[in-house]
Amino acid sequence: MNNIATHEGGCLCGTVRYKTEGDPKYVGICHCRYCQLRTGSAFGISVYFDSGQVNVLQGNTSLKSFKYPTESGRQSHLQFCSDCGTTLLWSSQWRPSMTGIGGGTFDPPTFWYKIEREVFCRSKAKFINTDVNNQFDTGPVYTPLNEEALRLKGG
Ligand SMILES: [Zn+2]
Ligand SMILES: [Zn+2]
Known part of the structure; x- marks a missing residue:
């Protein structure tokens, strides 16, 4: 018997696939401009796990990175599919041992997690x-x- 919840997801084109094991450590909606720009939409959904809970199943070589310094001086590191552009995974010096997953990239039922907080509402649509x-x-x-x-x- 294995009672650990697992979830899979991936990018739009299907090249990159990942799997998570266990419950997320933090889930939030972010209305910051970085999230609006990286998604091209109104907000980002961050589902954070300890990095050991996240495994890339396929397409690792198609993941590309983009790093940028945030307003806080910490660096954010995005990983996106180089074929279709979906932002899938990220890490930040703000949560160094964690991996964030783009909340819209889980397979259906996509929005299985509970949102704990909403941040950067100053730029909320x-x-x-x-x-x-x-x-x-x-x-x-x-x-x-x-x-x-x-x-x-x-x-
Ligand atoms: Zn893709
Ligand atoms: Zn954000």
């Missing part, structure tokens, strides 16, 4: 109304070191 109670204008801890341009900061 006016037409988004969720029932998440725990909402932050920025993040629970917000100590920016760099002043971002409006393009990347929003608000």
Whole structure:
């Protein structure tokens, strides 16, 4: 008997596939400009696991990386499919031992997880109304070191 919940998902073209084991450590909706830009949409959904809970099943060689410094001075590291562009996985110096997964990339039923909080509501689209109670204008801890341009900061 194996009672550990497993979930699989992957990119739009199907080249990259992953599997997670166990419950996520943190799940949040992020309305920051970085997430809006990387998705081309209104917000990002981050489903964070300890990195050991996440395995890339196929397509590892198709994953490309993009690293950028955030407003906090920490680096974010995105991994996306080089064939179709889906952002699948990421890590941040903010959560060094964790891997974030793009919440929309899980196989159906895609939205199986519970959202714990919403962050960076300062750049939230006016037409988004969720029932998440725990909402932050920025993040629970917000100590920016760099002043971002409006393009990347929003608000
Ligand atoms: Zn792909
Ligand atoms: Zn974000």
